[in-house]
Amino acid sequence: MGAEPVVELRDVVKVFHGHLGFGRFVAVDGLGFEVRRGEVFGLLGPNGAGKTTTLKLLLGLLRPDSGSIRVLGALPGEPASLARIGFLPEQPYFYDYLTGEEFLDFYGRLHGMSAGERSRRVAETLERVGLRDRARVALRKFSKGMVQRLGLAQAILHDPELVILDEPMSGLDPVGRREVRDLILDLRARGRSVLFSSHILQDAEVLCDRVAIAVRGRLRHLGTLDDMLSRAPRWFEVQVAGPVPAEWTGERRSAQGELTLIRVPDVEALGRLLAAVPGDGGRVVSVWPRRESLEDLFLREVGVSTEAAGDRR
Amino acid sequence: MSTARTAAVPGWLPAISAIARNTFREAVRDRVLYLMLAFALLMILASRFLAMLTVGSETKIIKDLGLSAISVFGLLTAVFVGVSLVFKEIDKRTIYTLLANPVRRWQFVTGKYAGLLSVLTLNAVVMFAVLTVVLWTYGESPAPLVPAVALILVELSIVAAIAILLSSYTNPMLAALGTVAAYVAGHLSWSFELLARRIPEGSGRGLVRVLSWLVPNLDRLDLKALAVHGVPIPAGQVGYAVLYGLGYAIAVLVLACVVFERREFRA
Numbered sequence: 001m002g003a004e005p006v007v008e009l010r011d012v013v014k015v016f017h018g019h020l021g022f023g024r025f026v027a028v029d030g031l032g033f034e035v036r037r038g039e040v041f042g043l044l045g046p047n048g049a050g051k052t053t054t055l056k057l058l059l060g061l062l063r064p065d066s067g068s069i070r071v072l073g074a075l076p077g078e079p080a081s082l083a084r085i086g087f088l089p090e091q092p093y094f095y096d097y098l099t100g101e102e103f104l105d106f107y108g109r110l111h112g113m114s115a116g117e118r119s120r121r122v123a124e125t126l127e128r129v130g131l132r133d134r135a136r137v138a139l140r141k142f143s144k145g146m147v148q149r150l151g152l153a154q155a156i157l158h159d160p161e162l163v164i165l166d167e168p169m170s171g172l173d174p175v176g177r178r179e180v181r182d183l184i185l186d187l188r189a190r191g192r193s194v195l196f197s198s199h200i201l202q203d204a205e206v207l208c209d210r211v212a213i214a215v216r217g218r219l220r221h222l223g224t225l226d227d228m229l230s231r232a233p234r235w236f237e238v239q240v241a242g243p244v245p246a247e248w249t250g251e252r253r254s255a256q257g258e259l260t261l262i263r264v265p266d267v268e269a270l271g272r273l274l275a276a277v278p279g280d281g282g283r284v285v286s287v288w289p290r291r292e293s294l295e296d297l298f299l300r301e302v303g304v305s306t307e308a309a310g311d312r313r
Numbered sequence: 314m315s316t317a318r319t320a321a322v323p324g325w326l327p328a329i330s331a332i333a334r335n336t337f338r339e340a341v342r343d344r345v346l347y348l349m350l351a352f353a354l355l356m357i358l359a360s361r362f363l364a365m366l367t368v369g370s371e372t373k374i375i376k377d378l379g380l381s382a383i384s385v386f387g388l389l390t391a392v393f394v395g396v397s398l399v400f401k402e403i404d405k406r407t408i409y410t411l412l413a414n415p416v417r418r419w420q421f422v423t424g425k426y427a428g429l430l431s432v433l434t435l436n437a438v439v440m441f442a443v444l445t446v447v448l449w450t451y452g453e454s455p456a457p458l459v460p461a462v463a464l465i466l467v468e469l470s471i472v473a474a475i476a477i478l479l480s481s482y483t484n485p486m487l488a489a490l491g492t493v494a495a496y497v498a499g500h501l502s503w504s505f506e507l508l509a510r511r512i513p514e515g516s517g518r519g520l521v522r523v524l525s526w527l528v529p530n531l532d533r534l535d536l537k538a539l540a541v542h543g544v545p546i547p548a549g550q551v552g553y554a555v556l557y558g559l560g561y562a563i564a565v566l567v568l569a570c571v572v573f574e575r576r577e578f579r580a
Contacts, residue, residue, distance in 0.1 A: 056409075063577060078413075079322045086413075087413035094410070097338070098335075102338075106331055106334075110328055110415065112322075180519060207533045
């Protein structure tokens, strides 16, 4: 993987003003990161983190108040870079009076493709997103998942170098999410760069080479998941059948029938518990090492403690 | 994908024509347009029956009603389709994917405008064809009406440009009101000149003079009465009106492009 960035943001600030100039909302507050060529980069954060605003800034749909942005070596919104970018907005809505084929043909025309190239690429792309049999169906008859897949088709029709996806998994069922995941991995395998925003962390954990975590428009973490997350177990969860040794009753997390779930803080304590349980007539059913997940990190950053989150699990 | 594509920036024409084509397609797939067109055609056909009630001037009534139908129906289409064109793209957020392609904003506005003009032209041609058939049944030639119809189209091109300008920064309701207001003021533009002559010298007169310049002089484009009464229209007058009208429409369109260029898409 080369280190040449396809996206570069430096100290970007975007402020929105209310009606008639009253009120002020800082959507992006000094954000800076790079997306390298050939990587899958996740821009993560809770609602209101400034993810969509950042993506719109990259496409020239919004202009930054300060800071600098380069996309594929050009300023945002320049046709030279837009010709090499594919974009899927959040919860897309498309012209419902068109059929799937007409819709993609329209985007092919915007890219100046010849009639022959359009017809070949439209057929190939519909096949790739599993919509070939819907080519002649009007979009108003498409389900939400199909619209999302067609949106992806539109984003990859011209074989872009950089694909920007805003919440590509939102509103999809597990099968749909799996398909989008496979498509992103396929893009990476073909050497394309992918930048996507998400608040669904499992997807990011599976897909991303690197992630940025933003909270309220500010960058909180940037790097590989390995750098960010401690890979050593942070605690253990032990399930015991039968009586629980007295020393551990305070660590009980939940109980169901004769089964009790106990939280054990470290390896030493785990050894003591495993030794004590048989002596009291109980039996260890399972031991789960718990590592810090992206979700733990995420919750910590947005102000919810890991403990509280652990309790909820 | 089997082959990697060299990402060249396409010229301005493919983008404008793709957007115009899509706009045209949207309009012709909208049932409301057909309903309105059917109503206008019915009006032209009904003029034949109205004409029976008069003695001696049947064809004048038919021509008058026919040209009015073309003008009024065209105006309704220009206003109601025009004001929603840009707004709908923003409201339904289709603009995000569109402008994330190698399309400059002026190309988007121009494409939308060109699509609307092609719809207006097609409608006028269909209505004029029906009017021609009705006139033939009386043995009359529709040829003298052609300059009047051409100038109706020029007038509609101004109205469409105003609708697109207003819809690029306000909602369809306000844009429709503003467009209709501009149309009415355009037909009353003579009154600004009259007012300027009557009020005393000073800043008030200057303002009225500026207004009379800004408001489109749509009366200049109205040859309906002359055409109906068979008054010969000098080619120079038609040519001048066409130049004036198209110049005005282009100026408004350029302004719409400038306004749209500065716009941000937050929602």
